[in-house]
Structure formats: C-alpha cells, structure tokens
Amino acid sequence: MLSETKNITWSDFQALSPEEKKPYFSENGQLFHCLHSQQFDREFIDHIYKLTNIIRSISKSKKGSLFLQGLMPHYKAMLYFMQPSTRTYLSFRTACQILGIQTSDVRDASISSEVKGETFEDTIRTFSSYFNFIIMRHPKEGYAEQAAYCLNNSERPIPILNAGSGKDQHPTQAILDIYTLRRSFEHYGGLEGKTILLAGDLLRGRTVRSLSKLITFFPGTKLILSSPEKFKMAEDVISFLDEKQMDYEVSNEFIKHLPEADAIYMTRVQDEHDTGSDKSEKSFPEFSLRAEHLSILKEHCAIMHPLPRREELDSAIDNDPRAKYWRQERNGMWARAALMTHITGYDKKIMSYWSDICKQANHTADI
Amino acid sequence: MLSETKNITWSDFQALSPEEKKPYFSENGQLFHCLHSQQFDREFIDHIYKLTNIIRSISKSKKGSLFLQGLMPHYKAMLYFMQPSTRTYLSFRTACQILGIQTSDVRDASISSEVKGETFEDTIRTFSSYFNFIIMRHPKEGYAEQAAYCLNNSERPIPILNAGSGKDQHPTQAILDIYTLRRSFEHYGGLEGKTILLAGDLLRGRTVRSLSKLITFFPGTKLILSSPEKFKMAEDVISFLDEKQMDYEVSNEFIKHLPEADAIYMTRVQDEHDTGSDKSEKSFPEFSLRAEHLSILKEHCAIMHPLPRREELDSAIDNDPRAKYWRQERNGMWARAALMTHITGYDKKIMSYWSDICKQANHTADI
Amino acid sequence: MLSETKNITWSDFQALSPEEKKPYFSENGQLFHCLHSQQFDREFIDHIYKLTNIIRSISKSKKGSLFLQGLMPHYKAMLYFMQPSTRTYLSFRTACQILGIQTSDVRDASISSEVKGETFEDTIRTFSSYFNFIIMRHPKEGYAEQAAYCLNNSERPIPILNAGSGKDQHPTQAILDIYTLRRSFEHYGGLEGKTILLAGDLLRGRTVRSLSKLITFFPGTKLILSSPEKFKMAEDVISFLDEKQMDYEVSNEFIKHLPEADAIYMTRVQDEHDTGSDKSEKSFPEFSLRAEHLSILKEHCAIMHPLPRREELDSAIDNDPRAKYWRQERNGMWARAALMTHITGYDKKIMSYWSDICKQANHTADI
Structure with missing residues (x-):
C-alpha cells in the first residue's frame, strides 16, 4: 500500500531491505512504482514475456498499431533523464508513442527551475501535477526511491519508472x-x-x-x-x-x-563510474x-x-x-511498452483484444 | 484590429500605454495576442474561470479527454523559451497535449539559426511559417510585444502568448x-x-x-x-x-x-533579476x-x-x-488550455459539448 | 536494390560517382534514401510538385488535416541534427506532424551514448531499432551516405533523409x-x-x-x-x-x-564553413x-x-x-511532407483521396 509510506520516516525507509520496501511500491497487490529488479517474481516475468510478444504481434498491422495508440492517449509521461542515454531514453519514448502516451522531456537541469534553487522533491511533485508517469534516470543512487517516497506522501502519487539510478539499479x-x-x-x-x-x-x-x-x-x-x-x-x-x-x-x-x-x-x-585519477x-x-x-x-x-x-x-x-x-x-521498446500497460491495468484490454483476434483467426492465443 | 498596426511605427507603438495598445492585440473584439494582464476585464476572467472548470470536468473521463484532443489536432504550437522554466513550460506543453495541439520547442539559441546571425523578427516570422501559435518566454522586456507587432505587419499574423517577459508581465x-x-x-x-x-x-x-x-x-x-x-x-x-x-x-x-x-x-x-555585485x-x-x-x-x-x-x-x-x-x-495547465481555446474560438465547441452532457445528465450547466 | 550494397565495400562505394550510387538508394525503381539532388529527375520533380500542391489543398480543412494525420500515425521519425538548424529542422518536424508521424530528436551529442564512445554506425543502427525514418543533418560530408550504406547492410534498412551534410548536399x-x-x-x-x-x-x-x-x-x-x-x-x-x-x-x-x-x-x-584565421x-x-x-x-x-x-x-x-x-x-514544410509520403508509398492514398474530392466537387484533379 502506497499510503503506508505516511507512517515511516525517510531515514527509516532507507534502512529497509529491498524485500521490505516492496509493499510500499505496490497497490492492491500490483506493481505501481518500478524501482528494483527485486520487485519481480517469476509470475511477473512470465506475464511481461507474454504481453511483450502480444504487443509486438498486434503492432505489425496498421489496424493493430491504431488499437495500441488508442489505449492511453489521455496519459502523459515525463522523461526525466539527468544522465546521458540513447537507448533507454529512445525506447521508453517510442514505447510511449506506441501506446499513444504523450511525452515531455527534462534532460538539461540548466533550463529548468532547479537553477532557481528548487529541491528535488519539489521538482518531482511538480511533474506529478502534469503527468501520469515519471520515467527517470539519475546519477545519484536512491533518487528514484526518494521520488517514490515523496509522491507516496503527496495527494497525487503517480508511478515512478526507474530508468537507471546510480551504479546499481536498472530494472x-x-x-x-x-x-x-x-x-x-x-x-x-x-x-x-x-x-x-x-x-x-x-x-x-x-x-x-x-x-x-x-x-x-x-x-x-x-x-x-x-x-x-x-x-x-x-x-x-x-x-x-x-x-x-x-x-x-x-x-x-x-x-x-x-x-x-x-x-x-x-x-x-x-568507466563512466570512475572518477579523476582512478580511471581504470x-x-x-x-x-x-x-x-x-x-x-x-x-x-x-x-x-x-x-x-x-x-x-x-x-x-x-x-x-x-x-x-x-x-x-x-529493439525488445527494450516492446518490453517497456508492456510494463507501462501492466502498471496501469491496460494490459487487460490488450489481452482481451488479442484473444478476440485469435478467436477470429481460429488460432491459439498461446503466444 | 491587428491590421491597424500597419499605420504606426514601432517607436510610436512602444510609446503607447498598455490601455492604448489593447486594440492592436485584439481582432473582432476578441483577444488575439495575450501579452499583458491589462488586457483582461471581469467578463474575460469570468469566462476563463467557467471554461477552465468545464475543461477539468470533461477531462475526467477518457471519452471527454478524447473529445478535447479532437478539438485542435490540426494546430501546431511553438514553445519558444529563452529563459529557464519548468512550470510555465510544462503546463503550456501539457495544455497543448490536452487539446491535441502538436508542439515543438526552441529552448536553446545555440542550436537555432540565431547563431547564424538571424534577427529576432526573422526568427518570429519563421515560426509563423510553421505554427499556429507562439508561446514565448524571453528575458528581454517588450520582446513579446515586438513579436506581436512584427506579425501584425506580416501576411501571417498568429497569436503570441506571453509566457513571461522581463521583470514585468506574466499574464x-x-x-x-x-x-x-x-x-x-x-x-x-x-x-x-x-x-x-x-x-x-x-x-x-x-x-x-x-x-x-x-x-x-x-x-x-x-x-x-x-x-x-x-x-x-x-x-x-x-x-x-x-x-x-x-x-x-x-x-x-x-x-x-x-x-x-x-x-x-x-x-x-x-534574485535572478539581480546582477553582479548587486546581489540582494x-x-x-x-x-x-x-x-x-x-x-x-x-x-x-x-x-x-x-x-x-x-x-x-x-x-x-x-x-x-x-x-x-x-x-x-496544476490549475496552470487547465487555465492555459482554456485560454488557448478562447483565443481560437474553440471554447464555443467546449461550451456546447458541456451543455449537451449536462442536458443528458439532467444536471445544471452552471459550473 | 538496397541489398546489392552487401557486395561492395565502403571504400569501393565511396569511389562511385553520384550517378553510379543511385541504384543503391532505390528499391523497386523507387526512391528509398534521399541523399543527393542527383537522384532526382524531371518525372520525380513533377510528381513532388503536384503532390505538394495537393497536400497543401487538402490541409486547408480540418477534415483534410485529419485525413493526412491518419495516414502514418504508426510511423516514427528520428530527427538527428548534429548542426544548428531552425528552418530545416522545424519544417521536417511539422511535416511529420501533418502526416501524423511521431518524432524524436537527437540534437545534442552530449546527452546521447556517443559520450560513452559509441561509433556513428552503432548510433545509426540504434535509431533503426526504434524508428521508420532517419532525418539527419551532419557537419561531416558523406555521413548521410555512410548511414545509408550501414543500414543497407543491416537487417532493418530504413530511409535516410539528408537534411544537409557538409558543404555540398541539401537535397x-x-x-x-x-x-x-x-x-x-x-x-x-x-x-x-x-x-x-x-x-x-x-x-x-x-x-x-x-x-x-x-x-x-x-x-x-x-x-x-x-x-x-x-x-x-x-x-x-x-x-x-x-x-x-x-x-x-x-x-x-x-x-x-x-x-x-x-x-x-x-x-x-x-561563413560558418570558414575556420579560424581564414574568416572571409x-x-x-x-x-x-x-x-x-x-x-x-x-x-x-x-x-x-x-x-x-x-x-x-x-x-x-x-x-x-x-x-x-x-x-x-513555408513550402519547405509541404514539400518535405510530400517527399515522405512518396518514399513510403502513401502518396498513392493521397492521390486517390484527392481524386475522390475532385469528383465530388466536380472540378478538375489537375492541380
């Protein structure tokens, strides 16, 4: 339950193990924030595998592409990338485009309010005012978690998708x-x-x-x-x-x-994690x-x-x-699209569309 | 009347009071450029209040969101932000996305033709070749007015929305x-x-x-x-x-x-307006x-x-x-969406859609 | 035939004349990559002229605009601009928006994987994983050709549109x-x-x-x-x-x-081609x-x-x-839209839509 976060301080929260943090990133037994690979189990992996395959198949026709783009056109995603990235950034962005999700970027702190002294927490809450998702990459370890903690305590918690934070996590x-x-x-x-x-x-x-x-x-x-x-x-x-x-x-x-x-x-x-004279x-x-x-x-x-x-x-x-x-x-694009539909529950619509197609084609829905 | 601008020089225009400039920013008695808060009267404020509330309400359902996105998909907006901004930029951008308006950005003079010595007026006219709106923030006072003056004198006047210029105006x-x-x-x-x-x-x-x-x-x-x-x-x-x-x-x-x-x-x-040793x-x-x-x-x-x-x-x-x-x-997003529909006359379609919904629901259209 | 590229080394390919290179940039007798103005003949120019006029005319109504935006919403374009540009960039981008093509940008090498030592060829192949087009401007002569050569040899050749490379080509x-x-x-x-x-x-x-x-x-x-x-x-x-x-x-x-x-x-x-003391x-x-x-x-x-x-x-x-x-x-926007529909074969749908409109209006389809 996200709302449980209200009962724990940030420093107590930080001290928890990944296993203990899991419930704070879920809602109704379902993934909400995607922050650590420790959040995944075999059932989740199997579901995403199947879903990714189905999205790929559906998108092969223009009709299928339009179905996918019609799923989430009322969603908006913030791509908040405070570190260089080509693949992760582009695959998330194109995954959004596949699902009709509108995107905006913040990739350069110098053109945002951080130059006016805004805190990280206020920046994240601001994004939550306008967007339905925050997809974030940050050089500082734990920043994605901190964003999730902050939003869980706000009136508008929205999912944080960790697109790489520090040296450790890139789920x-x-x-x-x-x-x-x-x-x-x-x-x-x-x-x-x-x-x-x-x-x-x-x-x-x-x-x-x-x-x-x-x-x-x-x-x-x-x-x-x-x-x-x-x-x-x-x-x-x-x-x-x-x-x-x-x-x-x-x-x-x-x-x-x-x-x-x-x-x-x-x-x-x-070697981007090396600094100064410590170059390996x-x-x-x-x-x-x-x-x-x-x-x-x-x-x-x-x-x-x-x-x-x-x-x-x-x-x-x-x-x-x-x-x-x-x-x-290329699979990164499909798999990230699958993840976003899963977090929002739109995977159900995809499954049902696919099952209809399979019935019509009289072939098996087992992909 | 915009076209009256042809009869006044830029320096004479600059010397006018905000009150005297108002007619040059209107067309058929209706707001065209949005540059100063002095352009607003009580009737306008009441209308935007009502309109903002209606847009918020409509957007709560997916069906309503799709109606809004279907209003102006053939419109394109330039977000020309020559100063750091998070909130104003993102709220205008997401307001555009709510209405289906396509956006482009120029946020960094070093990747545009200004580095080849292009004048401000030519940059603005260029935007008017491709876009239906210019939403601009500029550190220099009066630049939004100058953009409006320049376009009024061209063959393709399009609305300028002032998203902050200099120390004074942020309507x-x-x-x-x-x-x-x-x-x-x-x-x-x-x-x-x-x-x-x-x-x-x-x-x-x-x-x-x-x-x-x-x-x-x-x-x-x-x-x-x-x-x-x-x-x-x-x-x-x-x-x-x-x-x-x-x-x-x-x-x-x-x-x-x-x-x-x-x-x-x-x-x-x-203190971003302070310079050098004059730091307060x-x-x-x-x-x-x-x-x-x-x-x-x-x-x-x-x-x-x-x-x-x-x-x-x-x-x-x-x-x-x-x-x-x-x-x-968050209201910034809804209010800016309302403003854009008002300037283009699409507010009428929203009002009529809302009135239909209210009739069906048998509740009052008085929001 | 694109696939012929497999039989020629890059250095042999570079030594060919523009005339000799032409077949490598076509598929089934039809323009695929648009790299040199030497690829154009009178027939092509006439076709693009007619097509541009038709797209302009169709877009004048909201209904027509929606038809155009419905043509290629399942296409995604990468705008890869490694040199300052306003007009070419914005006109390509808005041309994409007219056709419903989704876009992404890479305009700043410092936020992409090139900072991690990625080669130009890998960058291009990466774009081809996510996009259906690459529209590119590059300061180095021949880079657009090299991109086309590289993709022809890959499993996912996609069209390269040269938006200006070095001193010579800007087709x-x-x-x-x-x-x-x-x-x-x-x-x-x-x-x-x-x-x-x-x-x-x-x-x-x-x-x-x-x-x-x-x-x-x-x-x-x-x-x-x-x-x-x-x-x-x-x-x-x-x-x-x-x-x-x-x-x-x-x-x-x-x-x-x-x-x-x-x-x-x-x-x-x-004079942007001048360097250092050689300023003219x-x-x-x-x-x-x-x-x-x-x-x-x-x-x-x-x-x-x-x-x-x-x-x-x-x-x-x-x-x-x-x-x-x-x-x-402004014509740049319409002409580039025409080019993109031609390369993908969507020009046929436009021609047929126009011919229907003309029949209904009982006026001539000869534009």
Whole structure:
C-alpha cells in the first residue's frame, strides 16, 4: 500500500531491505512504482514475456498499431533523464508513442527551475501535477526511491519508472534481457537448463548483476561469471546465488568457456563510474568476442550485449544470425511498452483484444 | 484590429500605454495576442474561470479527454523559451497535449539559426511559417510585444502568448492565480469581500503585481501588502489601487496579519533579476510561512505560492488541506488550455459539448 | 536494390560517382534514401510538385488535416541534427506532424551514448531499432551516405533523409526551391524560358549549386550566376551546365542584371564553413538587394532566399508582393511532407483521396 509510506520516516525507509520496501511500491497487490529488479517474481516475468510478444504481434498491422495508440492517449509521461542515454531514453519514448502516451522531456537541469534553487522533491511533485508517469534516470543512487517516497506522501502519487539510478539499479534493462534470452530459446526448449556466460565488467555492470538474480527463477540454468580479477562479480550477488543453490562458476578466463555457452552476454568496462585519477583501463582484450570465435560457438548460441559497445564486441559479428543484440535493443521498446500497460491495468484490454483476434483467426492465443 | 498596426511605427507603438495598445492585440473584439494582464476585464476572467472548470470536468473521463484532443489536432504550437522554466513550460506543453495541439520547442539559441546571425523578427516570422501559435518566454522586456507587432505587419499574423517577459508581465500566471483564488472560495462565498495577504518580494514579483491589479475587479476584497522595506510594492501599483478606491494596507510586518487573512500569497526573493555585485539577500526569514503558524490561520485560509519556493514556504505545510499551491500549479495547465481555446474560438465547441452532457445528465450547466 | 550494397565495400562505394550510387538508394525503381539532388529527375520533380500542391489543398480543412494525420500515425521519425538548424529542422518536424508521424530528436551529442564512445554506425543502427525514418543533418560530408550504406547492410534498412551534410548536399532544399520557383510562375507561363539570377556566395551555397543542376530539367531557362570573384560558382557546376547546353552567364556584377530577371535567388556568405584565421568578409554590399531596387524589377519577379539572411536582403522588401521567401520557407514544410509520403508509398492514398474530392466537387484533379 502506497499510503503506508505516511507512517515511516525517510531515514527509516532507507534502512529497509529491498524485500521490505516492496509493499510500499505496490497497490492492491500490483506493481505501481518500478524501482528494483527485486520487485519481480517469476509470475511477473512470465506475464511481461507474454504481453511483450502480444504487443509486438498486434503492432505489425496498421489496424493493430491504431488499437495500441488508442489505449492511453489521455496519459502523459515525463522523461526525466539527468544522465546521458540513447537507448533507454529512445525506447521508453517510442514505447510511449506506441501506446499513444504523450511525452515531455527534462534532460538539461540548466533550463529548468532547479537553477532557481528548487529541491528535488519539489521538482518531482511538480511533474506529478502534469503527468501520469515519471520515467527517470539519475546519477545519484536512491533518487528514484526518494521520488517514490515523496509522491507516496503527496495527494497525487503517480508511478515512478526507474530508468537507471546510480551504479546499481536498472530494472527495465533486466526485463528486456530476460525477455531476449527467453525469446532466443523459444524454439530450443526454453531458458531452463541453459548455460549463460556473463563476461566483462561484472562488478559494475548493473545489467549483469540484475540478470544474475533473475536467472534464478529458471531452474537448471548455469551461470559462468567470466571477468578480469578486478571486475569480478560482487559478493552480494554470489551470496544470493549460493542461497538460491544456483549452479555457477567464477572464472577469469573467457575463450575457453565459449564452446559450452548457450548464451553469451558481453559487457563493456563501465568507466563512466570512475572518477579523476582512478580511471581504470578502458578495455580488456582477452574478454572480447571476435569474428574468429564464431566457429567455436554453439549453432544456436545467443550473443547479447546491453550496448553501447566498444571493442569487447567485434562489429564483424553483427550480421551473424546468432547476434541478438540489435533485437535485444529493439525488445527494450516492446518490453517497456508492456510494463507501462501492466502498471496501469491496460494490459487487460490488450489481452482481451488479442484473444478476440485469435478467436477470429481460429488460432491459439498461446503466444 | 491587428491590421491597424500597419499605420504606426514601432517607436510610436512602444510609446503607447498598455490601455492604448489593447486594440492592436485584439481582432473582432476578441483577444488575439495575450501579452499583458491589462488586457483582461471581469467578463474575460469570468469566462476563463467557467471554461477552465468545464475543461477539468470533461477531462475526467477518457471519452471527454478524447473529445478535447479532437478539438485542435490540426494546430501546431511553438514553445519558444529563452529563459529557464519548468512550470510555465510544462503546463503550456501539457495544455497543448490536452487539446491535441502538436508542439515543438526552441529552448536553446545555440542550436537555432540565431547563431547564424538571424534577427529576432526573422526568427518570429519563421515560426509563423510553421505554427499556429507562439508561446514565448524571453528575458528581454517588450520582446513579446515586438513579436506581436512584427506579425501584425506580416501576411501571417498568429497569436503570441506571453509566457513571461522581463521583470514585468506574466499574464497567464495572473489568470491561474485568480482562478485558484476563486476556486478556493467556491464554497465559501466567493472571492468578493475576502482579505488577501501578499507577502515577500512585492517589488519584483510579477505575479503579485498583476494579481493586485486583477483583484480590483472583485468588489470588497482587501489587500495586505506585506514585505521587507526594500521590496515593497512599487508606486505604480499603489496608484492604481488608489484610483480604483481599493481597500489595502502596506505593511512591513508579516506574522501579525496571518489571523485575518482568507488567502496568503507567498513569494520568493526574485534574485535572478539581480546582477553582479548587486546581489540582494536571498531570504527574509521573518517573511516565511512555517508549520508553527498553521494554528493561527483561518480554517479555510488558502495558502498559495507561484513556485518555485525556497525557505519562505515551509515544506512541512504541504500536506495541510489549506495548502493550495500544488493545485495552483496544476490549475496552470487547465487555465492555459482554456485560454488557448478562447483565443481560437474553440471554447464555443467546449461550451456546447458541456451543455449537451449536462442536458443528458439532467444536471445544471452552471459550473 | 538496397541489398546489392552487401557486395561492395565502403571504400569501393565511396569511389562511385553520384550517378553510379543511385541504384543503391532505390528499391523497386523507387526512391528509398534521399541523399543527393542527383537522384532526382524531371518525372520525380513533377510528381513532388503536384503532390505538394495537393497536400497543401487538402490541409486547408480540418477534415483534410485529419485525413493526412491518419495516414502514418504508426510511423516514427528520428530527427538527428548534429548542426544548428531552425528552418530545416522545424519544417521536417511539422511535416511529420501533418502526416501524423511521431518524432524524436537527437540534437545534442552530449546527452546521447556517443559520450560513452559509441561509433556513428552503432548510433545509426540504434535509431533503426526504434524508428521508420532517419532525418539527419551532419557537419561531416558523406555521413548521410555512410548511414545509408550501414543500414543497407543491416537487417532493418530504413530511409535516410539528408537534411544537409557538409558543404555540398541539401537535397530537400533543392526540392522546395524548385517548387517555389514553379509555383511563382504558375500563372505566368511556367518556369520554362525564364531568366533566373543567382546571387551571392555561389561557391559554397549548397542551395544554389543544387538548383543550378535541377534547373537544367526546364528547357529554355537562363541562369545568371552573379557573385564576387572569390565566391564564383565552382567548375564542376559550370561543366555540368555546359554539358547540358544550358544558357548561362557568369558575372561579377549584380544590379545591372536586376531588370532582366524573372526570379532573383539571393544567398548569404556561408561563413560558418570558414575556420579560424581564414574568416572571409561577412558581406558584400554590392551583392545586396535593397528596397530602392524594387522599382527596376519586373512586375512578376520572384524574390527568393533560402534564409537565414543578413544584410544581403533588405527587410524593407518583406511586404512587397514579389517577396516569395517567406512562402518559400513555408513550402519547405509541404514539400518535405510530400517527399515522405512518396518514399513510403502513401502518396498513392493521397492521390486517390484527392481524386475522390475532385469528383465530388466536380472540378478538375489537375492541380
């Protein structure tokens, strides 16, 4: 219950574990704010998977596109991006356009009232005066939570969608990554039982951190956590995997694992989190996937990357059918659209439209 | 008549009083450009009040929202904001979205042709080639007028809506302030006869300057003009109040007036108008409204603020039912939507739609 | 055929002549990417002329506007403008709005993933994940071509519309210039046989370079190429005119040619292409059109300018009926809308709608 927030101070709230915070981000047992990947369970992931597939299918016709655009034209979303972003920003924006949601941006603090000394809380409340959603990326950890806390205490709580905050949380990326993995194995027996190689900067890559946790919902999967020593997966994730009795392997080698991987998830060195003299090396050539490796990969191996990439992923791979990263990128748009319809309850209308179409076409609604 | 502008030079035009300029901003006895609060009369204020209420009511249903969005989808508006703004910008933009008006922005001179040496007049004429409205904020006083003068002399005059120019004029803020005041007293006998306490930087706060003048349309209201000595209300407004035989009191005290106020309008020190070494003090603690004052306020006192605020308005007040500033902010969106439909004549369609709804519902159209 | 691009390397492709590149920018004999004015032939120009006129006419009614907005609401366009632009940007954006196309912008590299080291090709492929068009302006010559080459080799080729790249190409400006010329002579026997005076910086003005070439499709026209010695028309254009056996005159005088001109196309010194110490003079007063010249111009002379202007075109001329530059500017919006419907095949729906209207109105569809 959002309104429970009135009974807890901000500092007490901050001290809660992600698990304990969950109820404050839900309403009537349903996701309201989307802030952490810890809010997701298998049922949610399954629902979003199905919904994303249906939205993609519906949008293939002009008629279907118009149905989708007719769902939420009376909704307005604020894209509040206080950090550079191309993919997350554009995919959220185009997801809104698919659903008919009107958008506005604040991407530059110098043209807003923050230059007049406005507090973060007042900025967020102001957005809530005009919009039905706030989609926000912020360099400061915990700001998305603070926005949710502030709105829960106001007369107009509206959903906060966390589009990346600080080093840790980027929950919609986790959703699209899981979606892409599952979609890649749709005709190959599903994600269960597959071996996933995560490679690169596992310490600071928020996508691989979230993915490692969500993968525990899929019994029988195995993780290979392959990174340079200085960027190995942090202890909290390792403990989580242990607790869930996951099969995993920590490794500082890369190439030797390629033949056994059903999916390879590459990441780049997250050096934007480095500051000043603490600049790390920009790349680790031994953790690069190159065209010459293609011959040793499995025939149906799914190659993924959250993008942008640098030299850790050879662009000569792009046209190989196993390269899924461009689709992964595009999936971000569909999955974010699915999430927004779920939060507002419009997913029900989509399900019912799809079921009608399937009845007419006399084919199965099981997508 | 706009076309009369052809017979007067820019320098002669500039020398006219606001009263004398009014006819140049009207067409067929109807507001065309919205530049000064001096253009408004009681009839106009009453009409916008009613219209704003109706638009709010209609928009509550999806069906109503779609009706509103179907009104002006063939209109395009330019949001030309050469100064930082959050509220005015976002409320105009979302007002456009409510009416289906398509928008574009120019908020950064460095990405437009002004960097190639284009004059202000050419920039404005260019906007008139593509848009049906120009909504503009400019740091230079008189620029909105100059834009209107320039377009009146062109083949494609389109309305200029002044969203704040220089230190003086911000007419749509005045509209939403009056709206919020009246709305706050809707069930308490109306604005007439009420005591309004204006507090803070009355010298440079353009909102309190405009409000003081518009309040003269409401017989029996009393103004208390409470400010530090160095920021007291300017002589021109005082003379205007005298001329209208208004009941007012100039005071450099604040707290002692709180118990008698039906509405309290707080403002912040407008130090963005200070330059260089001339920086004033940033705040005057004795002109701050704090949570501990709530107990001495009237039960139905309306607390307002144009926002953004600093320490002159304690955020601990936010959840008190008498705090109206977040609603005031949101009213800006509805009131600006009302203004745009009025200027274009689409208010008639709204009135007729509303009257149909009321007939069907068998309730009164008197809102 | 776009797919032929797979068989040619980028460096071999770059070495091709514009003529040889044409097939790579077409699909099924139809324009796909719009990159060079060399892609246009008389048939194309005639079609766009007719289509532009029809779109203008249809849009005059609200019903017609709604028909146009209903054409492509399921399309999304990326406006990727890496150089300052007002007119080209706004006219493309409003053209999209006329057709119901949803837009997004990238106008500032500092808020996109380029700051994280993303390559140009990856940026373009990313846009192709979310959009149906890329409308791009880039300071680097050949970047629009490189974008097209890159997408032709991808799984999701989408049209690139070149909105100005480097010093040379700005094909949609050429389309609107030819449109405006023809429209100006609609009631005066058409463009054929007319004398066109091009004046100013002919060396670096990409609009006059393109226009000189397209004018060769209109038999009997004569060009007067009037410029300061240091900015005279480059040899490649002169050779092209010779090859096409055009009637033209190269002159370093201006005023003496005014009485014979049916159209005067003024340009400003393109000093944004100058760098550092190499700054040229900013203006050449003897190549300026001033109000005092109006008396020696032909009665139906069309005065044009691509804008923005400086002192080479006296603003006192603006209200003369022969001044066509504001219309020219507005024509950019209609002509770009026409181009986008042509590339996507939606021009057929427009033609058929128009033909129905004409049947109903019992007037001729010949516009």
